[in-house]
Amino acid sequence: MAQPRDEGSSLLLSLNHSSNHGPSIQESVQISPSHKRSSFCCQRPERLWSTSIVALAAALSPLVGGYALGYPSSSLINLSNMTHNRSLVNGSVLVDTYGALVPFGALFGGAMAGFSADTLGRKPTIIIALLPYFVGWILLGISWFINNSIAFKVIILVGRFITGFGAGWATLVAPVYVGEVSAPSLRGFYSSLPQLLLNVGIFLIYCIAVIPGIEYYQTAFIAAGMSCIAFLIVIWLPETPRFLIAKENFKKALKVLVFLRGPTMNAQEEIAEIEGAIAKQKKLSCIETLREMRHRSVYLPFILMLMVMFFQQFSGINTIAFYGEIILKDAGLSQEMAKYMALLSIGLCPVIFTLPTVLTVDLVGRKILLMASALIMGFSSYGLGLFNRYENLNILGIVSMICFEFGFSIGYGPIPWIMIAEMIPLRVRGQLGGILAGFNWGCAALITGFYFVYVEYVGADYAWWTFGFLNIASFAFVAFFLPETKGKKLEVMEKQFVNNYKLCSYR
Structure with missing residues (x-):
């Protein structure tokens, strides 16, 4: 499923702000006068590796989301052959529900995305959204060891719903994060990364499914491990400059921009442009x-x-x-x-x-x-x-x-x-x-x-x-x-x- 692409401001999220933005940029940060003044929208950033690493790391959550989208294709074949009256019969209501629960759960996860991204920040939202991913995949994995048919079916359905909840939560925020850390001149390229990695996630589950003898619970535990790896990577990401400026944290926004663009880019001009865009955006x-x-x-x-x-x-x-x-x-x-x-x-x-x-x-x-x-x-x-x-x-x-x-x-x-x-x-x-x-x-x-x-x-x-x-x-x-x-x-x-x-x- 295609994901949102950000065009300089969140497609799906509105920033909270007031007409009084506190101290001016000049009062909050000190910029060397040696920086050349030029339109940052047309400049190619001095540094690409930092933005590339940060954008790829943020796009790991859509990767796990893509894994969840492709998961029913192979897992339902395993689940149709389960013993102890636990099998899911093709064409049954249970199979239909099993497939639909990820997008259904994503409806509720997406509803959380706007509030948490504006209140907690883009980075914390991505981190927190990985938790339901992990819990949902663990439930799907441990269902293999449950012989009671009713408990088994309840756990796999709950696991699918929670996984979908995480997918909707994270995959709406990740493109926003990527768009807000990207330089305007390269935003189109970087904004394609969440969609690309979502497709990589689908590709990954199909690759794993061809391994002889692999079962659905093993692929679920692999996804839980991927969620942990993504968590350990994402916690090192910086917050986006746009969110920091919206919260009047200009010093930290400057530090992040210098890291992303390089020390010789005119960060002051980009901060001023972002602040102006936020001021025009009435919620x-x-x-x-x-x-x-x-x-x-x-x-x-x-x-x-x-x-x-x-x-x-x-x-x-x-x-x-x-x-x-x-x-x-x-x-x-x-x-x-x-x-x-x-x-x-x-x-x-x-x-x-x-x-x-x-x-x-x-x-x-x-x-x-x-x-x-x-x-x-x-x-x-x-x-x-x-x-x-x-x-x-x-x-x-x-x-x-x-x-x-x-x-x-x-x-x-x-x-x-x-x-x-x-x-x-x-x-x-x-x-x-x-x-x-x-x-x-x-x-x-x-x-x-x-x-x-x-x-x-x-x-x-x-x-x-x-x-x-x-x-x-x-x-x-x-x-x-x-x-x-x-x-x-x-x-x-x-x-x-x-x-x-x-x-x-x-x-």
Whole structure:
């Protein structure tokens, strides 16, 4: 599942501040006059290694989150063969619930993210969010040793929910942290790291799943160990300069910026720019946000982004991420072949396809990439439907799954989160961004929870043809209704929605 990308301010979080920011920057920090004054937005930082290490370390929590997303694909095969009346039967309500509990738990974890990040800080929030990860994976691991069927099923479901809670909590804050420690000139590159490492996490669980004889509880204990390693690394990270400035801790913010950018960069100018951005960012109450919804420049982009989030999740992507190995196995591949093909198509391909997207999104534009993404996923879905309907179409099924992952990675994976920052006005972005993220997790829970129910009712072939229809519908929606945001300032987009919103606009 795609993660939020930060564009200089939190996409999903609003900073608390007052009109009185206390002492000025000059009174709080002393900067050498030898520093050259130039626009820091256009400067390439003197030091890249420090920001790279910090951003990679913060992105470890999405890595564990990706591991959780890919976990059902292999674990459900193990759980279907359990003894002592503990097996989970494919197509049962228990299996549907098992898959849906991670995105369902993420709804509640995401709700905690805004409050904890603004109150405690970005770094403490990432650290604390690793705790439910660890607890959830430990519960899943120890369930193996419980013979009572009722206690066993309760523990694995609770473990999945707690793991999802941690995923929603951490994966919303990590992109914000990465965006706030990155230099503006390289923010696009660094903001891709959480999504990239989430895909690495999915790849990792599929890699581990092909180890002969490995069981679901062993992969759970591996994830618990990964959570501990991530914790030991993250505790050494600095707090973000933006949060420190919001709390009027200018001296510490200066120290962090010097570490991140290098001693010869003009940290004073960047601090002044951040402070100015915070001063303009008024935090609205729920009532004030509802009043803002009367404005065309607010409700129109919000409705459009709701539709984009709907089409992202109802493309079928999380069905593949959660149940890819089971889908391949049920369609006729042997268990070993299904494992290796899932590793190739669902594990490796998204990792390979994610980075090129970062390089092309600012060249080609958002709209063209979303349309290409929807079209590729639409045809791939029809191919997966044929694969499930007819025998001896293994090559078609594997190629269709790889193409589906490619289509999602070039468009509907990262771009919806980019467009939140480019379409939703800053004054309501915290609240509406949170609603959009919650809606996204809710759609994911519906898809993963009811996929096997729908397959039982209409068959796997018609299920994938339904996804194909929805993907073609999303192509038409983007072509007719979604404006291009590439290279446009937020103020320009607001005016466009009020005065000049046109169908089929590519400018």
